[in-house]
Amino acid sequence: NAGVTQTPKFQVLKTGQSMTLQCAQDMNHEYMSWYRQDPGMGLRLIHYSVGAGITDQGEVPNGYNVSRSTTEDFPLRLLSAAPSQTSVYFCASRPPAHYTQYFGPGTRLTVL
Amino acid sequence: SQQGEEDPQALSIQEGENATMNCSYKTSINNLQWYRQNSGRGLVHLILIRSNEREKHSGRLRVTLDTSKKSSSLLITASRAADTASYFCATDYNDMRFGAGTRLTVKP
Secondary structure, rough: OEEEEEEEEEEOOOOOOOEEEEEEEOOOEEEEEEEEEEEEEEEEEEEEEOOOOOEEEEOOOEEEEEEEOOOOOOEEOOOOHHHHHHHEEEEEOOOOOOOEEOOHHHHHEEEE | OOOOEEEOEEEEEOOOOOOEEEEEEOOOOEEEEEEOOOOOOOEEEEEEEEOOOEEEEEEEEEEEEEEOOOEEEEEEEOOOHHOOOOEEEEEEEEEEEEEEOOOEEEEO
């Protein structure tokens, strides 16, 4: 049971490039979410999903897209990276009717 | 905007002392949770307290919740150097929102 996995661990992009941050969980959790963590800002919710085929926006969705075609995977897409998106990104999941979230190890993204 | 706000932002104590950190939130909640984050790592769930509970214990952790004041506190007793981490409160209404965290340093 690997829990929540994220790839890559580190990534450097140039402004305007696109990329996808991968997130997968093997716990059959319905709920998955993406957060970004900036120094002194805590975690801010980007997007979340309550199940396959259903996604919704969080606090800071601009510049990010998500899709949820399977229960296991919840990729986060940056369409045109900007320096303001330099951050550490965390994916999390939880089972239905359960509030405890399980976090992945994070992806540290730098946009030059 | 963030739902939870932790106080203080940073706390430094000696090993063996107790550490208390506080969380205030803005709207109605179903529950409140506390998480710990070691430097560079993902968050780890510590304890959950439901909106109809006032106090909860787990090992050296004690959490209180005052829904009338929209606040919670986390007490870590007999702290250890290994408790050095950032601590976050999180509230869950329609989705989960985290505060900015309290950075705890426990000096050996």
